[in-house]
Amino acid sequence: MTLPIWPIIGGILIGSSAVLLMWLIGRTAGISSIVWNAISTPNSDRIWQVLFVFGLAIGAFLFHELSGRPFPQINNDPKLAIAAGLLVGFGVRLGSGCTSGHGVCGIGRLAPRSLVATSVFMVVAILTVKIVRNTMGA
Amino acid sequence: MKALTGLCAGILFGIGLAASGMTDTAKVIGFLDITGHWDPDLIWVMGSAVLVTLVGYRIVFKRSKPVFAESFSIPSKITIDTRLILGAGLFGLGWGLYGYCPGPAIAALVYQSPTTLLFVLTMLFGMWLSGWVSGQFK
Known part of the structure; x- marks a missing residue:
């Protein structure tokens, strides 16, 4: 078995970003919270969060530019994107976090809420894929 | 310094997302499809990211406060609720329906797919709606 090098490098960078943010400014790298604060918080705490969000896109651009790897083909179904976007947005705010906040940062702190949330969204996402695959016969 | 930290952490996170394969919807769905044609690569992303935060946070929390802030802001909620x-x-x-969680969706905006933009916009609407609905039940 060969180790998947890019996922490992990617994961280390994601974890390092979270540690850097905690070490320097004492904040959790929970993207759903950062995104929501970036557009809704009317105070000075907003600036770093806005820049973080822009940084995500800049980082992705830099990666493809420097590595020469092509942009991936992404799911092009607009109806599915609307339904999923709504569910993801509604869910992450209700559940106070997503893959980054609960999955990476929360588990890093061994927070029980995050362990529960991560188990729930992983299991539901796996079941969703299974059901979609079965009903579409693909 | 807070702003600069936000930008750098965002870029690092964005590189990580693009490098890891998390911005590739088909790759994510393949990872979630554990009972079908499972592509386990992305388990390494979460695995290595969590390993870095588990160790990194432990070192960071030995400090009494972050470098550029007065205190660590850690989510204080501990109850596992509905x-x-x-x-x-x-x-x-x-x-599971579409293959994007919030971070990758935002990073993937650089791929300039209108479907991704649609996902991000409805996600933001979903976040707003979630807050509005929660407000109605207070």
Whole structure:
């Protein structure tokens, strides 16, 4: 078995970003919270969060530019994107976090809420894929 | 310094997302499809990211405060409630349907797909709606 090098490098960078943010400014790298604060918080705490969000896109651009790897083909179904976007947005705010906040940062702190949330969204996402695959016969 | 930290952490996170394969919807769905044609690569992303935060946070929390802030802001909630479970469930459903969680969706805006933009916009609307609905039940 060969180790998947890019996922490992990617994961280390994601974890390092979270540690850097905690070490320097004492904040959790929970993207759903950062995104929501970036557009809704009317105070000075907003600036770093806005820049973080822009940084995500800049980082992705830099990666493809420097590595020469092509942009991936992404799911092009607009109806599915609307339904999923709504569910993801509604869910992450209700559940106070997503893959980054609960999955990476929360588990890093061994927070029980995050362990529960991560188990729930992983299991539901796996079941969703299974059901979609079965009903579409693909 | 807070702003600069936000930008750098965002860029690092964005490189990580693009490098890892998390911005590739088909790759994510393949990872979630554990009972079908499972592509386990992305388990390494979460695995290595969590390993870095588990170790890194431990070192960082030995400090009395962050470098550029007065205190660590750690989520204080500890109760595992319906909101957490329901929110994580709805998020998992959306993630499994389309293949994006919030961070990768925002990073993927650089791929300039209108479908991704649609996902991000409805996600933001979903976040707003979640707050509005929660407000109605207070």
